Amino acid sequence: LFDCQTCGTHLAMSATPNKMRDVRIEKLVLNICVGESGDRLTRAAKVLEQLTGQVPQYSKARYTVRTFSIRRNEKIAGHVTVRGEKGEEILEKGLKVREYELKAGDFSDVGNFGFGIQEQIDLGI
Numbered sequence: 001l002f003d004c005q006t007c008g009t010h011l012a013m014s015a016t017p018n019k020m021r022d023v024r025i026e027k028l029v030l031n032i033c034v035g036e037s038g039d040r041l042t043r044a045a046k047v048l049e050q051l052t053g054q055v056p057q058y059s060k061a062r063y064t065v066r067t068f069s070i071r072r073n074e075k076i077a078g079h080v081t082v083r084g085e086k087g088e089e090i091l092e093k094g095l096k097v098r099e100y101e102l103k104a105g106d107f108s109d110v111g112n113f114g115f116g117i118q119e120q121i122d123l124g125i
Contacts, residue, residue, distance in 0.1 A: 028087035033077035
């Protein structure tokens with residue numbers, strides 16, 4: 001028991017650590033940006049579908065960039081949101097490729113983190 005001197009109550013100290021310090025995975029978002037529509041984007045979408053078993057959504061360009069030959073509203077990327085056990089399994093594969101080492105810059109102030117992988121072959125598709 002723990003006695004609180006200021007309010008005079010008795011609190012039971014739990015032997016478990018703080019639950020707010022436990023790592024939880026709400027969702028995993030996989031994104032492949034190829035920068036152009038057409039065959040490369042279709043192949044990238046097939047990779048996402050093979051990896052997750054879900055149909056990817058496409059992201060469009062916000063504005064035209066002439067130097068990259070991108071037009072506004074052109075599909076240039078695909079992304080998939082994975083939750084639950086499947087998300088944890090894919091995250092484990094990704095961390096194994098990165099040898100379980102992440103830089104401090106990979107983490108945000110609110111607890112999110114992100115990292116990139118150059119080749120999807122490393123994930124073992």
